[in-house]
Amino acid sequence: MLKYKNNELYIGKTALSKLAKKYGTPLYVCSKEKLTSNFKAYIDGFKDTDSIICYALKANSNENILKLLSKLGAGADIVSGGELKKALFAGIKAQKIVYSGVGKTAREIEYALKSNILMFNVESFEELEQINKIAGKLKKKARISFRVNPDVDAHTHKHITTGKFGTKFGVMYEDAFGFYKKAAAMKNIEVVGIDSHIGSQILDVKPFKLAAEKISKLIDKLEAAGIKIKYIDIGGGLGIKYKKEDKPQTPADLKKIVMSVYSKYKDKTIIVEPGRSIVGDAGILLGQIVYRKTTGTKNFIITNIGMNDLIRPALYDAYHNVLPVKKSSKKQKVADIVGPICESDDFVAKDRKFPMLEQGEFIAVECAGAYGRAMASEYNSRPIVKEVII
Numbered sequence: 586m587l588k589y590k591n592n593e594l595y596i597g598k599t600a601l602s603k604l605a606k607k608y609g610t611p612l613y614v615c616s617k618e619k620l621t622s623n624f625k626a627y628i629d630g631f632k633d634t635d636s637i638i639c640y641a642l643k644a645n646s647n648e649n650i651l652k653l654l655s656k657l658g659a660g661a662d663i664v665s666g667g668e669l670k671k672a673l674f675a676g677i678k679a680q681k682i683v684y685s686g687v688g689k690t691a692r693e694i695e696y697a698l699k700s701n702i703l704m705f706n707v708e709s710f711e712e713l714e715q716i717n718k719i720a721g722k723l724k725k726k727a728r729i730s731f732r733v734n735p736d737v738d739a740h741t742h743k744h745i746t747t748g749k750f751g752t753k754f755g756v757m758y759e760d761a762f763g764f765y766k767k768a769a770a771m772k773n774i775e776v777v778g779i780d781s782h783i784g785s786q787i788l789d790v791k792p793f794k795l796a797a798e799k800i801s802k803l804i805d806k807l808e809a810a811g812i813k814i815k816y817i818d819i820g821g822g823l824g825i826k827y828k829k830e831d832k833p834q835t836p837a838d839l840k841k842i843v844m845s846v847y848s849k850y851k852d853k854t855i856i857v858e859p860g861r862s863i864v865g866d867a868g869i870l871l872g873q874i875v876y877r878k879t880t881g882t883k884n885f886i887i888t889n890i891g892m893n894d895l896i897r898p899a900l901y902d903a904y905h906n907v908l909p910v911k912k913s914s915k916k917q918k919v920a921d922i923v924g925p926i927c928e929s930d931d932f933v934a935k936d937r938k939f940p941m942l943e944q945g946e947f948i949a950v951e952c953a954g955a956y957g958r959a960m961a962s963e964y965n966s967r968p969i970v971k972e973v974i975i
């Protein structure tokens with residue numbers, strides 16, 4: 586997506602230095618073209634399957650990104666009342682919205698019921714009882730699925746693995762059948778689906794098959810007991826190429842592997858909840874060099890990108906490639922590229938071979954479109970970083 590032309594870094598036809606000067610830095614920049622092609626890869630990948638692509642808003646809930654995805658036909662995977670409000674505001678149809686999350690409050694449940702969303706992905710028995718109670722009060726029937734934890738290792742970072750036992754997510758596989766039976770008997774509950782989400786930044790789709798095989802067994806058992814499943818939600822999680830050696834798989838690969846299990850069901854709709862693989866590599870973060878210094882043996886390039894703007898390196902030790910916006914002939918040194926925040930973990934890149942750019946020069950941090958601005962804070966009383974879509 587980024588290319589050097591005459592030693593200047595471009596995103597499509599736009600020089601990044603132009604954007605940096607016009608809007609100031611730090612600045613998130615998202616490419617509409619890349620976003621569109623990423624979303625279309627899901628539509629194309631699942632085109633011969635009855636499916637809904639429910640974009641996971643948590644990755645990036647920028648209003649204009651949501652409006653674009655909504656126009657392209659996206660549904661939404663939401664985890665809060667705030668996300669529901671944003672999804673509806675962007676024009677995403679309530680009938681394409683699924684609601685995940687372990688801690689849905691009474692107020693949020695009421696809002697979702699009144700909005701008539703497609704289904705709640707229920708994550709505990711107490712949550713089910715709460716939904717049943719509130720739906721009764723509103724004289725409604727709540728459509729639900731259980732988020733079932735299939736105890737599958739997604740082989741990803743420990744902070745973003747969710748489908749193993751011992752995480753707070755979902756209900757235990759062994760409990761699910763009993764919960765479904767109780768749910769089916771509840772007055773204000775309509776069982777419509779089953780859901781699992783095994784993790785994030787998954788580079789090899791094989792664990793999706795393991796999860797599907799377990800979920801499929803459960804579906805068969807439920808249907809034999811008269812509990813009909815209409816929607817199979819396979820969660821999100823496809824990874825992107827943060828490092829040169831990362832070889833992410835495509836939505837078509839994902840479809841192929843899950844349908845190797847689910848194609849026997851002719852009457853069901855597949856729901857996918859991608860976040861990162863839609864926006865991640867469509868966005869970058871622009872910053873500027875403030876100072877350079879050497880302390881002892883270490884070189885530091887101090888930038889205006891703080892951990893409040895991009896927390897992934899500090900929180901997950903995540904790798905983001907960094908590029909100079911103007912190609913530099915300056916000597917390359919091994920340096921830590923850091924921010925201005927008063928925390929030792931405030932860094933963008935550690936021990937990176939990088940030209941010792943001068944004050945005022947711009948840098949671009951790649952693959953920052955997902956969980957970048959979405960996780961930004963005002964720590965150190967810095968304003969929430971801006972984002973432009975081009």
Ligand code: LLP
Pocket residue numbers: 641643644662685686745782784785786820821822823858859860861862897901955956
């Ligand atoms: N569905 C559910 C229920 C989820 O919990 C998530 C992500 C998704 C879908 C979307 O997953 P994706 O396609 O984006 O992998 N902040 C972390 C990632 C946390 C992911 C949380 N759940 C990061 O920066 O790597």
